[in-house]
Amino acid sequence: MDTGKYTGILRENGIKVTPQRLEVLRFLDENRVHPTADDIYRTLKKDNPSLSKTTVYNVLDILSKYGLVEVLTISGTESRYDYGSTRHQHFLCTSCGRIVDIHIKGLCMDCMPEKGHKVEEVHGYFKGTCRDCLKGIGA
Amino acid sequence: MDTGKYTGILRENGIKVTPQRLEVLRFLDENRVHPTADDIYRTLKKDNPSLSKTTVYNVLDILSKYGLVEVLTISGTESRYDYGSTRHQHFLCTSCGRIVDIHIKGLCMDCMPEKGHKVEEVHGYFKGTCRDCLKGIGA
DNA sequence: GTATTACGTTGTAATCATTACAGATTAGGT
DNA sequence: ACCTAATCTGTAATGATTACAACGTAATAC
Ligand SMILES: [Mn+2]
Ligand SMILES: [Mn+2]
Ligand SMILES: [Zn+2]
Ligand SMILES: [Zn+2]
Numbered sequence: 001m002d003t004g005k006y007t008g009i010l011r012e013n014g015i016k017v018t019p020q021r022l023e024v025l026r027f028l029d030e031n032r033v034h035p036t037a038d039d040i041y042r043t044l045k046k047d048n049p050s051l052s053k054t055t056v057y058n059v060l061d062i063l064s065k066y067g068l069v070e071v072l073t074i075s076g077t078e079s080r081y082d083y084g085s086t087r088h089q090h091f092l093c094t095s096c097g098r099i100v101d102i103h104i105k106g107l108c109m110d111c112m113p114e115k116g117h118k119v120e121e122v123h124g125y126f127k128g129t130c131r132d133c134l135k136g137i138g139a
Numbered sequence: 140m141d142t143g144k145y146t147g148i149l150r151e152n153g154i155k156v157t158p159q160r161l162e163v164l165r166f167l168d169e170n171r172v173h174p175t176a177d178d179i180y181r182t183l184k185k186d187n188p189s190l191s192k193t194t195v196y197n198v199l200d201i202l203s204k205y206g207l208v209e210v211l212t213i214s215g216t217e218s219r220y221d222y223g224s225t226r227h228q229h230f231l232c233t234s235c236g237r238i239v240d241i242h243i244k245g246l247c248m249d250c251m252p253e254k255g256h257k258v259e260e261v262h263g264y265f266k267g268t269c270r271d272c273l274k275g276i277g278a
Numbered sequence: 279g280t281a282t283t284a285c286g287t288t289g290t291a292a293t294c295a296t297t298a299c300a301g302a303t304t305a306g307g308t
Numbered sequence: 309a310c311c312t313a314a315t316c317t318g319t320a321a322t323g324a325t326t327a328c329a330a331c332g333t334a335a336t337a338c
Binding site: 076091127 | 210212213214215218230232233239254255256257258259260261262263264265266267268269270273
């Protein structure tokens, strides 16, 4: 079945399985647009009226602690969440607010033990105007 | 004199000169620790009791619009401000909260017209544990 | 099978950074 | 020394996130 996929992911990471955790995980997997906590909450609330926003935050918290989701602070005003994800960078369009993935080839931002700091996360944040907005198609 | 330095910087950019703007600019120049708006406010308030926090935000706003300061969103919870500055990257220590400059040689994160997006800002954000905290000296 | 216990969820209230706004003040040109 | 537009100030509103306490649930102990 389908729910088995996310059950497995949680189990493999030693995270207790709950319906709320499964739903958030599934939403992030199926909606790769770097949603906010509120985006997730509002959407899931429709089929799950008892869902609490606190729970969404709690779930996102634990998922990020276990490295299943990445927290993006690129927008400055709210956190955005990215499912699992191979290493890639992000571009924030200051016109439409969308965050798009950027894949930079041959750019190793990782692996630099600069001055003895222990690096655990690497983020490349670009800002500007996205292609669609440049063409006048933007949101 | 000394205040002339910042007066000149503002004039060159066509920004009207006010005591508040001079003070914020001087503070950022002399305190290169990526302070928050509140850090700036609390410090300047001592010698300038009538200073309003709104003014600090307004000044930081205009300075960033003219490219005189860079706004960092690395911490996620609050903006940090960086004076003028040549191109460099930032490392956030998740233990002590300090943001330290990282200078990566030969790494050009700039100049990539990826997929037609117009890139206006480039930020390299690293997170982890800083050297001092690793040694147990951390704040 | 029931009591115990730990963990998760929920709703509400608090927090904290930032923004909105309206009235007082000031910089810069006349 | 005026005038006017721009700036500054204090307070109130906003919005995201966190704190907290009551409640639900599911595993474990007896
Ligand atoms: Mn992404
Ligand atoms: Mn810096
Ligand atoms: Zn856009
Ligand atoms: Zn540190």
